[in-house]
Amino acid sequence: MTEAFTQSTISQQQARPQLPTMPTGWPIGSYESYEQAQKAVDHLAGTDFPINDVTIVGIQPMLVERIAGRMSWSKILSSAAMSGAVFGLFLGLVLSLLNPAAGLLSIVIGLVAGIAFNLLFGALGYAANRNKRGFVSQSQLVAQRYDVLSQPRNAEKGRALLADLAARSAFGR
Numbered sequence: 001m002t003e004a005f006t007q008s009t010i011s012q013q014q015a016r017p018q019l020p021t022m023p024t025g026w027p028i029g030s031y032e033s034y035e036q037a038q039k040a041v042d043h044l045a046g047t048d049f050p051i052n053d054v055t056i057v058g059i060q061p062m063l064v065e066r067i068a069g070r071m072s073w074s075k076i077l078s079s080a081a082m083s084g085a086v087f088g089l090f091l092g093l094v095l096s097l098l099n100p101a102a103g104l105l106s107i108v109i110g111l112v113a114g115i116a117f118n119l120l121f122g123a124l125g126y127a128a129n130r131n132k133r134g135f136v137s138q139s140q141l142v143a144q145r146y147d148v149l150s151q152p153r154n155a156e157k158g159r160a161l162l163a164d165l166a167a168r169s170a171f172g173r
Contacts, residue, residue: 023055023149024055024151025053025054025055025149025150025151025152025155026149026150026151026155027147027148027149028148028149028150028155028158028159028162029147029148029158029159029162030146030147030148031145031146031147031148032145032146033146034056034058034142034143034146036146037056037147037148038056039165040148040162040165041056041148043161043162043165044158044161047161049154049157049158049161050154053150053151053153053154054148054150054158055148055149055150056146056147056148056149057146057147057148057149058141058142058143058145058146059143059144059145059146059147060143060144060145061141061142061143062141062142062143062144063139063140063141064139064140064141064142065137065139066137066138066139066140067135067136067137068135068136068137068138069135069136070134070135070136071126071133071134071135071136073123073126075136076122076123077119077122077123079122080118080119080121080122080123081115081118081119083118084114084115084117084118084119084122085111085114085115086114087114087118088110088111088112088114088115088118089107089110089111089114090110091110091113091114092106092107092108092109092110092111092114093107093110094110095107095109095110148162
């Protein structure tokens with residue numbers, strides 16, 4: 001049994017490339033959002049379709065950076081103090097568990113040290129990069145459309161299943 005398991009594991013590793021490679025397969029559906037493509041694959045997974053043959057490919061990817069607000073000393077220092085307090089409190093609790101005789105003192109020392117060190121490093125980091133970036137943002141990788149691909153041996157069946165899903169969605173069933 002272990003030999004069959006090992007052979008199965010080896011064949012699965014060979015089927016899924018470890019290095020970046022171009023996707024293979026035939027398009028069986030195309031969607032405007034990742035959520036729609038994911039629903040299509042969920043539909044295929046709910047049938048007897050061999051789901052290991054399916055790949056979702058984002059076409060024409062874009063990096064979108066959404067600006068959340070301005071960076072300022074008050075935001076930097078308050079954020080640094082909060083994260084330092086959480087880390088310091090955690091550290092103080094661990095120290096108090098390791099040395100119960102210390103009592104509340106180890107928790108207070110951990111809290112104060114966490115806030116102080118994080119304030120120091122936050123201020124130094126902001127001062128060093130102040131003229132390079134004056135805002136906070138979040139980056140996201142999106143695509144203009146998402147194609148669902150299937151290996152050729154199952155592509156026609158996949159197209160039929162996704163066409164059925166589209167027809168049921170159009171009629172509101």
